[in-house]
Amino acid sequence: MTSIDAIRREYERYPPRGVRRFTRWFTKRVPTRLYARTLLIIIIPMVLLQSVIAFVFMERHWQTVTQRLSTAVTRDIAAIIDVLNTYPQDPAYEQLIRIARDRLELNVSIEPAGQLPAPRPKPFFSILDQILSEEITRQIQRPFWIDTVGNSNLVEIRIQLDNAILRVFAKRSQAYASNTHIFLLWMVGTSLVLLFIAILFLRGQIRPILMLTQAAESFGKGQPMPEDFRPRGADEIRRAGLAFIKMRERIERQIEQRTAMLSGVSHDLRTILTRFKLQLALAGDSPEIESLNKDVDDMQTMLDSYLAFARGEGEEDVGTASLSKTLDKVAADGRLRGTIVEVKVQGEDTIHVRPNAFTRLLTNLVSNACRYADTVQIEASNSGKWLTITVDDDGPGIPEDAREDVFRPFYRLDESRNQNESGTGLGLSIVRDVARSHGGDVYLSESPQGGLRATVRLPV
DSSP states (O other): OHHHHHHHHHHHHSOOHHHHHHHHHHHHHSOOSHHHHHHHHHHHHHHHHHHHHHHHIIIIIIHHHHHHHHHHHHHHHHHHHHHHHHOOOTHHHHHHHHHHHHTSOEEEEEEESOOOOOOOOOOSSOHHHHHHHHHHHHHTOSOEEEEOOSSOSEEEEEEEOSSEEEEEEEEHHHHSOTTHHHHHHHHHHHHHHHHHHHHHHHHHHHHHHHHHHHHHHHHHTTOOOOTTOOOOSSHHHHHHHHHHHHHHHHHHHHHHHHHHHHHHHHHHHHHHHHHHHHHHHHTOOOHHHHHHHHHHHHHHHHHHHHHHHHHTTTTOOOEEEEHHHHHHHHHHHHHTTTOEEEEEEEEOSEEEEOHHHHHHHHHHHHHHHHHHOSEEEEEEEEOSSEEEEEEEEOSOOOOGGGTTGGGSTTOOOTTTSOTTOOOOSOHHHHHHHHHHHTTOEEEEEEOTTSSEEEEEEEEO
């Protein structure tokens, strides 16, 4: 028992290659959108049910009715043959033909003896041809020839008698359940009507989910919530919408409280630093005073960096900005450091971002590259859906195992960078924070120039 359980667990962990291959094949072909998957959930059972019903109807009802009709027609023909064998006089033929036409609805003619036509090719699918042939063989047991092919309303039957050929024309409806298409037509028509109604209701249920998704994406990008958004749809979707609204209110309230607190802290600390500067200015000029002034300036720079990182520019509204002008301004600042900065822009120039935060993102990336490299290349591509910005440099780069660590606040990679450079360790943290507040992210990799490549992807 233990070995069986072990085998089963092993099978569940590592299914056969064929199962895995079928799973991958099936996953690639199944629609990913909820609307399409829900339609499949409705359509597939409906098609399977109707297929089973149609098969049962064809196999049972249609075949049974055709069997009974063909048996009745064959029985009438057998009765006519018995009469002909019992009363072979020619004067009786006309009466027999009249009775068959008026009472049995069969057009009968008696032709001189001869050879039957060559057998016609059997149709691929014809219940009438099969059942009628079986009934004539079983009841009459004489050579025969039938013609059931075509769209004609008549079925021709020829039977070899002892000294004549009996030729019979019967209506197709007498030997065949010919109204089956009406059932299929009703079945397909009803299915289409039900499917149309299901699509209408389904669109009404999918729309609130799409609106909730749009509101969540707007919140993730730092954009205001759509004005017409409110919980709609089924109870579960309404509860999800209400939970999202409450979550957004709590986050916004926390951001407001944090911003107010940081504003107070910033005011108090700036006041103290201003006092330090004033006292140092009154103290005169000396090497010690100059060193203290530099320390105060460094404290001012670090304080601005800390507050900018803590705020995350979250209070700024989304606006429009020129991508090329922003990059040119950032590149000009980088050239002031003595670094060669090249800029290349493709696609739409106007973008919807938080302008100050976006400028700070680019400034931190480019200044970080210019600090350690001689040449920096900036490429921006706006595809209409995504804005991709890559910053390549020829500096010392960052080891692969430390590329995620550098995004942590206050992390310093002094081993691979110049230790004499000052900084707070918040530059890349601010870059990622701004990128994620826009709904995107930033990634580090090896640059073709031998240094570091920073890639920023933002939805636009």
